[in-house]
Amino acid sequence: MSSSDEKSADGGDDIPDSPTSDPLQSSATSVHIYPFFPTSQTVRSKRSQVKNACTNCQKACKKCDPARPCLRCVKYRFTPEECVDSQRKERKKGAKRGPYKKRDAEGGLIEYMGNIIAQSDGLPQPGTSPPPCGPAFAAFAGSMAVEYATGTGFYGQFPLLPSDKSEYPHHPQFYLAPVPLSAGQRGEGFMYPHGSSQ
């Protein structure tokens, strides 16, 4: 929060409708636990994205805008030639998906196709999620592309189970949502981990 000109609508890259302080966005360590069906109270406005960030913003993982040069490149005095759209790679085709789970009107699961617990060779192990930014990301993306291209990639419905099969990460008993709430909204219907009042 120190870099004020990087944040907030009044002079930085931030989107105007973002909450100034989101207790749940702050890394993976704090997550609120809600009952499985989120109510309308838990909905917040969507974060808008540009269709194609420029290479500079992409590399910095910062907000871009459709104009070229974008505001951030102008701010950091990149030349217009340096503010160019990043290249999107083509989505891979032919991935098998397996049968669908059925949902009710509110989006909750009403059927889970029996006990589908897939274990597929080549699935990235828990804890090996891709580094999304910077050179490490490019290296990871390259290696993953090779894995998928060779047909050893993940085509199952669910991620691998932990080795001891003690947890099924995609079978939620609770709805975990990074939703900021005003004090007045926290009165009922929500649970916080460890008795936290947040």
Next chain:
DNA sequence: GGGATCGGACAATCAAACTC
């Protein structure tokens, strides 16, 4: 204090699966 870095949440896209 301000910029850089980076983990991970969030959003958009689109093809496979499904329904009629």
Next chain:
DNA sequence: AGTTTGATTGTCCGATCCCG
């Protein structure tokens, strides 16, 4: 053919690190 669903890919928030 049209709709639904989930995998994939991309954006960027926000915490932390680093440097002057």
